[in-house]
Amino acid sequence: MEQDTIAQLKKINWFTELREDFFDALAQKVRKRILNRDEILFNKGDVGNSLFIINSGRVKIVTQDSQNNEVILNQVGAGEVIGEMALLDYEPRSAGVVALEETSVMELSREDFMEILSRQPELALSIIRSLIARLRHNTSYIENITEMSRRVARGDYSFISETPSVQTDEDKIGQLMAEFIAMVQGVREREEELKEQVQKLAPQIDEAKRKQVFEEIIGTDFYANLKQQAQKLRAQRMDNK
Amino acid sequence: MGKIVAIHSFRGGTGKSNVTANLAAQVALAGKRVGLVDTDIQSPGIHVLFGLDETNMGNTLNDFLHGKCTIGEVAYPVGDNAGQLKELAGKYLWLFPSSIRGHEISQILRDGFDINLLNAGLQTLMSEFDLDCLFIDTHPGLNEETLLSIAISDLLIVILRPDNQDFQGTAVTVDIARSLDVPNLLLMVNKAVPGYDYDDLKGQIEGAYKAPLTGILPLNYELAGNASKDLFSLSNPLHPWSMELRKVTEAILAIP
Numbered sequence: 354m355e356q357d358t359i360a361q362l363k364k365i366n367w368f369t370e371l372r373e374d375f376f377d378a379l380a381q382k383v384r385k386r387i388l389n390r391d392e393i394l395f396n397k398g399d400v401g402n403s404l405f406i407i408n409s410g411r412v413k414i415v416t417q418d419s420q421n422n423e424v425i426l427n428q429v430g431a432g433e434v435i436g437e438m439a440l441l442d443y444e445p446r447s448a449g450v451v452a453l454e455e456t457s458v459m460e461l462s463r464e465d466f467m468e469i470l471s472r473q474p475e476l477a478l479s480i481i482r483s484l485i486a487r488l489r490h491n492t493s494y495i496e497n498i499t500e501m502s503r504r505v506a507r508g509d510y511s512f513i514s515e516t517p518s519v520q521t522d523e524d525k526i527g528q529l530m531a532e533f534i535a536m537v538q539g540v541r542e543r544e545e546e547l548k549e550q551v552q553k554l555a556p557q558i559d560e561a562k563r564k565q566v567f568e569e570i571i572g573t574d575f576y577a578n579l580k581q582q583a584q585k586l587r588a589q590r591m592d593n594k
Numbered sequence: 595m596g597k598i599v600a601i602h603s604f605r606g607g608t609g610k611s612n613v614t615a616n617l618a619a620q621v622a623l624a625g626k627r628v629g630l631v632d633t634d635i636q637s638p639g640i641h642v643l644f645g646l647d648e649t650n651m652g653n654t655l656n657d658f659l660h661g662k663c664t665i666g667e668v669a670y671p672v673g674d675n676a677g678q679l680k681e682l683a684g685k686y687l688w689l690f691p692s693s694i695r696g697h698e699i700s701q702i703l704r705d706g707f708d709i710n711l712l713n714a715g716l717q718t719l720m721s722e723f724d725l726d727c728l729f730i731d732t733h734p735g736l737n738e739e740t741l742l743s744i745a746i747s748d749l750l751i752v753i754l755r756p757d758n759q760d761f762q763g764t765a766v767t768v769d770i771a772r773s774l775d776v777p778n779l780l781l782m783v784n785k786a787v788p789g790y791d792y793d794d795l796k797g798q799i800e801g802a803y804k805a806p807l808t809g810i811l812p813l814n815y816e817l818a819g820n821a822s823k824d825l826f827s828l829s830n831p832l833h834p835w836s837m838e839l840r841k842v843t844e845a846i847l848a849i850p
Contacts, residue, residue: 548789555798555802556758556761556765556798556799556802556803557758557761557762558761558762558765558802559762562762563762563765563766563769566766567766567769567770567773570736570741570766570770571770571773575709575738575741576741579709579741579742579745579774580745580773580774582713582745583745583746583774583775584775586713586717586745586746587775590595
């Protein structure tokens, strides 16, 4: 059982450079919990004092929209880690977590984490490296999206077919990228639809209405008189030419 | 004997006055003797493009229609007062403005005027100024003075925007022009937004009205930003709007 725990701990990005003997210590400190289906692990806004590693099962990461309806941000399963940021930044939980099925998790408290960190400062370097890797990854997506935005502004949508599809269960920046591509696709479709409508614009004339308005105008005495005068005038001017 | 060119649009907002003023200026540039009458008595606007305002406007069409002066005394010689419109200096272009004084506008709308007098005035100035071309800027819709302008015209130019309300109204104007035996009818489009298939649009419109379409003038933000202060085709001769406008000028000049 402990070997399983150690194997799970080794999957955590932050711990990849941790010395073997520390995993034993770490494994002693984690607390196992079993969640029933629909059980809440924590709510959005809760104080975050620990991280969780999912051993088995599946959970959803949720928040609420402006009408207080649940919005599922993501689903995560075995081997994945939740809430690791809270160990370092002391911020309240940015989203809630609810079990989708019976789920087994391991909890590591901030206190225990800090204690390990003080005994092995290299862990801090490892964490920094992992954060830098994440930062680089995000930056490359931001650069891509910036360039794509420029191209959309020019009406150039050709990158949609060039961009490899992004899995929506990737990290948040990956989700942004997927949403962005979907948005551009939607904008292009609407634009094409509109172009189609514009090109198809042809004079639509209501002939009955046309006739009615025409007859109203020509039905007056003024018009009859005008028509007669106009004919005379034209004849005169033709003579003068 | 010169020709009378009435410019009409069924609805307001087509840029009719602006187009009319630019057409008149271009024909004058070609060396013709040109008159330009603003019969849009309800909402005159063409004077602004020639630098006229309340302070320097002399006699108006309203004065003539009320018997206060002759039609000749209404003439404002643009060629002698070109100012910023330096291209028009020395050209034969006379403007016959409508009054922009509120009480004079409301007076003529209330009391009406003798449509025969307007007709006589227009015929007089054709011969008195020995005009090659008399442009009449009409009021949108089909009221009596507009019907008169159409009735006496040798060429009717109908300006429309590419939208269904204008398509419908233009149909009636075209019917009226045919009923009044107007010898030449020309359609032009103004404020065409980008993205149209212009060739297709031309075919559609010509097919619908059985009349030639000359000039599809693009929606011109620079012209709108210009706030109607000068003649765009003079200050921006190479702009697509001006180039399309000159096609219409050529069509006017080609009519005998």
